[in-house]
Amino acid sequence: MIHIEKVMNKHDLNAFISFPSSLYRADPCWIPPLFLERAEHLSEKxxxxxxxxxxxxxxxxxGVVVGRITAQVDSLHRQLYGEDTGHFGMIDAIDDPEVFSALFTTAEAWLKSSGARKISGPFSLNINQESGLLIEGFDTPPxxxxxxxxxxxxxNIERQGYTKGIDLLAYWMRRTDLSFSPSLTRLMDQVRKKVTIRCIDRKRFTEEMQILREIFNSGWQHNWGFVPFTEHEFATMGEQLxxxxxxxxxxIAEIDSTPCAFIVGMPNINEAIADLNGRLFPFGWAKLLWRLKVSGIRTARVPLMGVRQEYQFSRIGPVIxxxxxxxxxxPFAKHQIDALEMSWILESNTGMRTILERIGGVPYKHYRLYEKQL
Structure with missing residues (x-):
């Protein structure tokens, strides 16, 4: 008999957050997220x-936890796509069709009661946070x-009536493999005369974060499932960055002193927390700080990049x-970053995919977003 229990209190939430660590215990690629970070993510913080x-x-x-799921309604998503949308996320379970069926039946009933008739996911908790279900690339850590x-x-998700909405790709490249062909170099040199590339100004960090937000919302607004970042969300992200x-x-890239594009390269914190088992205390925080500031991290991820909409279909947009x-x-060489992941990239974004593959990027992980009509 499978029992579905609603997460109602701190004890329930602890069980919800802890479950993946038991499920993936034998998986050498599993990296337990920091428990404190997951608890704050699933809170009003x-x-x-x-x-x-x-x-x-x-x-x-x-009496033993064998699966978990969330269901969510995003009012910003509904403003753009209709009042009948809803989402699922954070799905983890043992390999048992009955467990998946019970979880999705419960989540869908809750979504129906909230007016949803179209479901997409998985999102944790929306498309600007962790998105997609890994379908290729299980042999390397996230x-x-x-x-x-x-x-x-x-x-098991497809057995519940879900079909592909769109796929997301993660590209991997070693810093030493990053190369620009003579033809690309000529194009870059031509555009370089018109574009200024500058580091972010930490003295104006809050203002700079809002510039990045405006560029991101402009550049991504026509992409599948787009939901704009709010000022509060980007300011909070800025504190983390x-x-x-x-x-x-x-x-930040500027044309005539006007910001038009940006990129963020973030040290891969998963490399630093891999052996902490999700715990910062009593000594995990010291290890994390040491690895971030002293011993170094050898991989990075580009989680954020954007080009203003008006430049995307121009000749210079891809060159920017x-x-x-x-x-x-x-900077990657200076900080001894050996390799980076560019993620995620919509499968339909052929322009960016072509750029990455021409300079040495290889698609190595594949994620799927699912849809279902209730």
């Missing part, structure tokens, strides 16, 4: 809670703020993206 209403459940068999998964998840990212790994990627090469 998450600025997304201002527009996301959510509920979580765990599935139990003989980078920071990217999901992991089990190979049997996809089939201020701690994690050196100044010379955030760049190349100039921003080029700008990270020397």
């Amino acid at each position: 998450n600025p997304g809670s201002e527009h996301i209403k959510w509920q979580a459940w765990v599935a139990k068999k003989e 980078c920071a703020l990217m999901p992991h998964g089990k190979p049997y998840y996809g089939l 201020k701690f994690l990212v050196p100044d010379d790994m955030i760049y 993206a190349l100039l921003l990627i080029e700008a990270l090469r020397d």
